[in-house]
Amino acid sequence: MKNKMVVVTSGYERFVHWALAISCLTLCYTGLGILFKELNFLGVIFGGLKGLVTVHDFMAVIFAISLVLAIAMWWKEAGIFVFPEDWEWIKAAGGYLWHLDHVPETGKYNPGQKAFFLTVALCGLLMVVTGFFMWYPEKLGGDLMDWVYVLHVLGFVVIFAFFFVHLYLGTIGNPGSVSAMISGKMELPVLRMLHPKWVKEMEHEGKLMIANDKK
Amino acid sequence: MTEMIKLYDASKCTACRGCQLACKQWNGLKAGQTEHKGTYQNPPTLQHNTYMLIHFQDYVAPEGNVKWLFRKEACMHCTTAACVTVCPSGALYYNKEFGTVGMDREKCIGCKECVSACPFEVPRYDKETEKVSKCDMCETRISNKMNPACVKACPTGALKWVDKEEAMKMAEARVQYLGGDANVYGDKFVGGTHLMYVLPEKADVYDGIHKDPKVPVTISLWKSILKPLSLLGAGGVIGGSILHYFIHGPHKPHPEHYDEPKKQGGA
Numbered sequence A: 001m002k003n004k005m006v007v008v009t010s011g012y013e014r015f016v017h018w019a020l021a022i023s024c025l026t027l028c029y030t031g032l033g034i035l036f037k038e039l040n041f042l043g044v045i046f047g048g049l050k051g052l053v054t055v056h057d058f059m060a061v062i063f064a065i066s067l068v069l070a071i072a073m074w075w076k077e078a079g080i081f082v083f084p085e086d087w088e089w090i091k092a093a094g095g096y097l098w099h100l101d102h103v104p105e106t107g108k109y110n111p112g113q114k115a116f117f118l119t120v121a122l123c124g125l126l127m128v129v130t131g132f133f134m135w136y137p138e139k140l141g142g143d144l145m146d147w148v149y150v151l152h153v154l155g156f157v158v159i160f161a162f163f164f165v166h167l168y169l170g171t172i173g174n175p176g177s178v179s180a181m182i183s184g185k186m187e188l189p190v191l192r193m194l195h196p197k198w199v200k201e202m203e204h205e206g207k208l209m210i211a212n213d214k215k
Numbered sequence B: 001m002t003e004m005i006k007l008y009d010a011s012k013c014t015a016c017r018g019c020q021l022a023c024k025q026w027n028g029l030k031a032g033q034t035e036h037k038g039t040y041q042n043p044p045t046l047q048h049n050t051y052m053l054i055h056f057q058d059y060v061a062p063e064g065n066v067k068w069l070f071r072k073e074a075c076m077h078c079t080t081a082a083c084v085t086v087c088p089s090g091a092l093y094y095n096k097e098f099g100t101v102g103m104d105r106e107k108c109i110g111c112k113e114c115v116s117a118c119p120f121e122v123p124r125y126d127k128e129t130e131k132v133s134k135c136d137m138c139e140t141r142i143s144n145k146m147n148p149a150c151v152k153a154c155p156t157g158a159l160k161w162v163d164k165e166e167a168m169k170m171a172e173a174r175v176q177y178l179g180g181d182a183n184v185y186g187d188k189f190v191g192g193t194h195l196m197y198v199l200p201e202k203a204d205v206y207d208g209i210h211k212d213p214k215v216p217v218t219i220s221l222w223k224s225i226l227k228p229l230s231l232l233g234a235g236g237v238i239g240g241s242i243l244h245y246f247i248h249g250p251h252k253p254h255p256e257h258y259d260e261p262k263k264q265g266g267a
Helices: A011-035 A037-046 A049-078 A085-091 A111-135 A142-170 A188-194 A196-205 B018-027 B082-086 B113-117 B149-153 B164-178 B217-247
Strands: A005-007 A185-187 B004-009 B053-060 B066-073 B092-094 B101-103 B124-126 B131-133 B159-163 B183-185 B195-199
Touching: A005 A188, A011 A037, A011 A049, A011 A111, A011 A142, A011 B217, A037 A049, A049 A111, A085 A111, A111 A142, A142 B113, A142 B217, A185 A188, A188 A196, B004 B164, B018 B053, B018 B149, B066 B195, B082 B092, B082 B113, B082 B217, B149 B159, B159 B164, B164 B183, B164 B195
Parallel strands: B004 B195
Antiparallel strands: A005 A185, B004 B159, B053 B066, B092 B101, B124 B131, B183 B195
């Protein structure tokens, strides 16, 4: 028999997630083309290097808006560590590094996801702020601007690396989890494994929404 | 390469501003918005369409004499040029023939990184064309064995376009001749500049002069360290993920996570 599907995200959550994801990836792509002379050719599809800058500037606005929406929407659930349960999970590395029969149970978002959220939120804000001053460097003056460029590249280093962590853990690293961001539903057994405490709480409160499509 | 120097001898300059006009003319630059500040200096600062200008300054010397000081401000054409290092498009480049810093405005994408990086605050951004501009030492002229327009126009011999060795000798001889606080400005930093001054007064007496110009250290921080780190970091994560997938394996639900226990082999 098919596993039960549980509704885990709203349409709005997925919309904001994808707005953030698409703008972020476009910014990474165009940013790479601007940062590396060797990658200037990435601009060919936008009509040259100037096109990369135009797309980068436009996507920056989409990114800033979706970042603010994402933070407003998720910070309560994913932005605050809850001790001691999160600490237990961290000590066990979430069961990702060595074999564990039982991974310490955490709330809807585990500390790894929280760390990712906080990284995106903080580095994202850093990118928005530094990027803003790169449009208007005269507002800060040369000496401070020198550090703005350092911080913008530093933020990129972190976000770019974390993106691949996110990509791996959200897809093949945790089979069955990617549907949360596509259909908004996840299989109950996968959910019980990844978010056991949340499932129990929702079941206890009678809020667990089982999707009724029987495909 | 024969390194060439544009030597500006402030002690011979009468501030006629013929050079400023010749610069505008050769480069086809229109007059910019200006402001009266009570001196003949016009405009007050470099602009996207003013590549060079003569500074006018009333200076009261310690002994009480008032002196009228002049100084030509323009791109210094650094040997180690911060602008060339940061420029992502190749619009700014070293002229291989003379060691000056050329600019191909066609390539400029208006990112303004050079504006912040330049230790002499030379490159200027133009909102209308969304491009930066600066003096290119009249590259079209010097490549054709002519003097830069400003040098050509100078009636007093305050500006000279000479090869580096000769320029250094001339400058030193002039400093000896002038005596006092006279000094050479430009040879001691950023690998030596290709616009050099002979100043009759100490350098720090001049308004708006850069006392200790340096290529910002932050540039090497992001250009030489963080930039490669961005690819190494992402590459490391991708490699690590692949290793994790094959060594540790993905997370899969245990039997107890299912509603109806699945048949277990041997259980």
